[in-house]
Amino acid sequence: MTYRLLGISGALRRASTNTALVRAAGELAGDDVAFTLADIDLPLYNGDVEDEGYPPKVLAFVEAIRAADGVVISTPEYNKNLSGVLKNALDWQSRFSPGPLKGKPVAIMSATAGAAGGQLSQFSLRHCLTPFDCRVLAAPQVHVGDNGREGLFKDGRLVDEKTRGYVAGLMAALRAIS
Numbered sequence: 001m002t003y004r005l006l007g008i009s010g011a012l013r014r015a016s017t018n019t020a021l022v023r024a025a026g027e028l029a030g031d032d033v034a035f036t037l038a039d040i041d042l043p044l045y046n047g048d049v050e051d052e053g054y055p056p057k058v059l060a061f062v063e064a065i066r067a068a069d070g071v072v073i074s075t076p077e078y079n080k081n082l083s084g085v086l087k088n089a090l091d092w093q094s095r096f097s098p099g100p101l102k103g104k105p106v107a108i109m110s111a112t113a114g115a116a117g118g119q120l121s122q123f124s125l126r127h128c129l130t131p132f133d134c135r136v137l138a139a140p141q142v143h144v145g146d147n148g149r150e151g152l153f154k155d156g157r158l159v160d161e162k163t164r165g166y167v168a169g170l171m172a173a174l175r176a177i178s
Contacts, residue, residue: 005072043055071106072109076121083121137177
Protein backbone atom coordinates (compact mmCIF):
# COMPACT_ATOMS: atom_id res chain seq x y z
CA MET A 1 0.00 0.00 0.00
CA THR A 2 1.28 3.47 -0.86
CA TYR A 3 2.04 5.82 2.02
CA ARG A 4 0.82 9.36 1.23
CA LEU A 5 3.18 11.95 2.69
CA LEU A 6 2.38 15.65 2.56
CA GLY A 7 5.29 18.05 2.86
CA ILE A 8 4.76 21.62 4.01
CA SER A 9 7.57 24.14 3.73
CA GLY A 10 7.14 27.29 5.79
CA ALA A 11 9.10 29.28 3.21
CA LEU A 12 8.00 30.48 -0.21
CA ARG A 13 11.39 31.25 -1.77
CA ARG A 14 12.24 29.07 -4.78
CA ALA A 15 15.70 28.39 -3.33
CA SER A 16 14.43 27.72 0.20
CA THR A 17 16.48 25.29 2.24
CA ASN A 18 13.30 24.36 4.13
CA THR A 19 11.69 23.30 0.87
CA ALA A 20 14.83 21.31 0.05
CA LEU A 21 14.63 19.70 3.49
CA VAL A 22 10.96 18.75 3.03
CA ARG A 23 11.70 17.33 -0.44
CA ALA A 24 14.51 15.27 1.07
CA ALA A 25 12.02 13.91 3.60
CA GLY A 26 9.85 12.77 0.70
CA GLU A 27 12.83 11.05 -0.95
CA LEU A 28 13.95 9.37 2.27
CA ALA A 29 10.56 8.24 3.58
CA GLY A 30 10.57 4.98 1.60
CA ASP A 31 10.11 3.51 -1.85
CA ASP A 32 6.37 3.12 -1.35
CA VAL A 33 5.79 6.83 -0.68
CA ALA A 34 3.70 9.19 -2.77
CA PHE A 35 5.04 12.60 -1.80
CA THR A 36 3.17 15.85 -2.37
CA LEU A 37 4.50 19.32 -1.61
CA ALA A 38 1.72 21.58 -0.35
CA ASP A 39 1.22 25.05 -1.78
CA ILE A 40 0.84 27.46 1.13
CA ASP A 41 1.07 30.65 -0.90
CA LEU A 42 -2.45 31.41 0.28
CA PRO A 43 -4.30 34.70 0.72
CA LEU A 44 -4.13 36.12 4.21
CA TYR A 45 -6.83 34.69 6.41
CA ASN A 46 -9.78 37.06 6.53
CA GLY A 47 -13.21 36.20 7.90
CA ASP A 48 -14.86 38.30 5.19
CA VAL A 49 -13.14 36.21 2.51
CA GLU A 50 -14.23 33.05 4.32
CA ASP A 51 -17.83 34.33 4.38
CA GLU A 52 -17.70 34.72 0.58
CA GLY A 53 -16.42 31.15 0.16
CA TYR A 54 -13.09 29.47 0.62
CA PRO A 55 -10.48 30.32 -2.01
CA PRO A 56 -9.66 27.36 -4.30
CA LYS A 57 -6.03 27.24 -3.09
CA VAL A 58 -7.25 26.93 0.51
CA LEU A 59 -9.60 24.10 -0.44
CA ALA A 60 -6.74 22.33 -2.25
CA PHE A 61 -4.49 22.72 0.80
CA VAL A 62 -7.11 21.29 3.15
CA GLU A 63 -7.81 18.38 0.79
CA ALA A 64 -4.08 17.62 0.60
CA ILE A 65 -3.93 17.40 4.40
CA ARG A 66 -7.01 15.17 4.54
CA ALA A 67 -5.60 12.84 1.86
CA ALA A 68 -2.25 12.40 3.61
CA ASP A 69 -1.29 9.50 5.86
CA GLY A 70 1.37 11.71 7.46
CA VAL A 71 2.59 15.29 7.32
CA VAL A 72 6.12 16.67 7.53
CA ILE A 73 6.60 20.40 8.11
CA SER A 74 9.86 22.29 7.78
CA THR A 75 9.88 25.75 9.27
CA PRO A 76 12.34 28.58 8.87
CA GLU A 77 12.95 30.87 11.81
CA TYR A 78 11.84 34.45 11.29
CA ASN A 79 12.49 36.72 14.25
CA LYS A 80 12.67 33.74 16.64
CA ASN A 81 9.34 32.33 15.45
CA LEU A 82 7.73 30.36 12.65
CA SER A 83 7.03 32.17 9.41
CA GLY A 84 3.86 34.18 8.91
CA VAL A 85 2.98 32.21 5.79
CA LEU A 86 3.06 28.94 7.74
CA LYS A 87 0.95 30.38 10.56
CA ASN A 88 -1.51 31.71 7.95
CA ALA A 89 -1.84 28.25 6.38
CA LEU A 90 -2.49 26.72 9.80
CA ASP A 91 -5.11 29.40 10.48
CA TRP A 92 -6.92 28.66 7.20
CA GLN A 93 -7.07 24.90 7.79
CA SER A 94 -8.39 25.53 11.30
CA ARG A 95 -11.62 26.87 9.80
CA PHE A 96 -12.72 23.42 8.57
CA SER A 97 -14.67 20.81 10.49
CA PRO A 98 -13.69 18.17 11.19
CA GLY A 99 -10.18 19.54 11.51
CA PRO A 100 -7.93 18.29 8.69
CA LEU A 101 -5.01 17.72 11.08
CA LYS A 102 -7.06 15.93 13.78
CA GLY A 103 -5.31 12.68 14.65
CA LYS A 104 -2.79 13.15 11.83
CA PRO A 105 0.84 12.15 12.54
CA VAL A 106 3.08 15.19 12.05
CA ALA A 107 6.87 15.46 11.97
CA ILE A 108 8.57 18.82 12.15
CA MET A 109 12.05 20.02 11.28
CA SER A 110 13.77 23.28 10.47
CA ALA A 111 16.60 24.83 8.50
CA THR A 112 17.99 28.23 9.41
CA ALA A 113 21.08 30.34 8.90
CA GLY A 114 21.65 30.46 12.67
CA ALA A 115 23.65 27.89 14.58
CA ALA A 116 20.63 26.73 16.64
CA GLY A 117 18.92 25.42 13.52
CA GLY A 118 15.46 26.76 14.24
CA GLN A 119 14.90 25.43 17.75
CA LEU A 120 12.72 28.43 18.64
CA SER A 121 10.67 28.20 15.46
CA GLN A 122 10.07 24.52 16.12
CA PHE A 123 8.97 25.35 19.66
CA SER A 124 6.49 27.93 18.35
CA LEU A 125 5.27 25.54 15.64
CA ARG A 126 4.63 22.83 18.26
CA HIS A 127 2.63 25.38 20.23
CA CYS A 128 0.64 26.43 17.13
CA LEU A 129 -0.22 22.80 16.34
CA THR A 130 -1.62 22.13 19.84
CA PRO A 131 -5.28 23.08 19.16
CA PHE A 132 -5.50 20.79 16.12
CA ASP A 133 -5.19 17.51 18.06
CA CYS A 134 -2.57 16.11 15.71
CA ARG A 135 0.09 13.67 16.82
CA VAL A 136 3.33 15.68 16.70
CA LEU A 137 6.47 13.61 17.09
CA ALA A 138 8.59 14.66 20.05
CA ALA A 139 11.71 12.99 18.66
CA PRO A 140 13.93 12.64 16.82
CA GLN A 141 14.43 16.35 16.32
CA VAL A 142 16.01 17.68 13.14
CA HIS A 143 17.49 21.19 13.38
CA VAL A 144 19.67 22.15 10.41
CA GLY A 145 21.72 25.16 11.47
CA ASP A 146 24.13 27.24 9.45
CA ASN A 147 22.33 26.07 6.33
CA GLY A 148 24.46 28.34 4.16
CA ARG A 149 27.46 26.13 4.95
CA GLU A 150 28.90 24.61 1.84
CA GLY A 151 28.16 20.92 1.48
CA LEU A 152 24.73 20.81 3.13
CA PHE A 153 22.66 21.85 0.13
CA LYS A 154 23.55 21.86 -3.55
CA ASP A 155 21.32 22.89 -6.44
CA GLY A 156 18.25 22.93 -4.20
CA ARG A 157 18.88 19.48 -2.74
CA LEU A 158 19.99 18.28 0.68
CA VAL A 159 23.25 16.47 -0.06
CA ASP A 160 24.91 16.17 3.35
CA GLU A 161 24.78 12.46 4.20
CA LYS A 162 24.77 12.93 7.97
CA THR A 163 21.78 15.29 7.75
CA ARG A 164 20.05 13.00 5.28
CA GLY A 165 20.42 10.25 7.89
CA TYR A 166 18.70 12.43 10.51
CA VAL A 167 15.84 13.15 8.12
CA ALA A 168 15.51 9.45 7.25
CA GLY A 169 15.29 8.66 10.98
CA LEU A 170 12.55 11.25 11.43
CA MET A 171 10.59 9.77 8.51
CA ALA A 172 10.94 6.26 9.94
CA ALA A 173 9.57 7.52 13.27
CA LEU A 174 6.68 9.27 11.50
CA ARG A 175 5.76 6.12 9.62
CA ALA A 176 5.94 4.08 12.82
CA ILE A 177 3.08 6.09 14.35
CA SER A 178 0.99 6.24 11.17
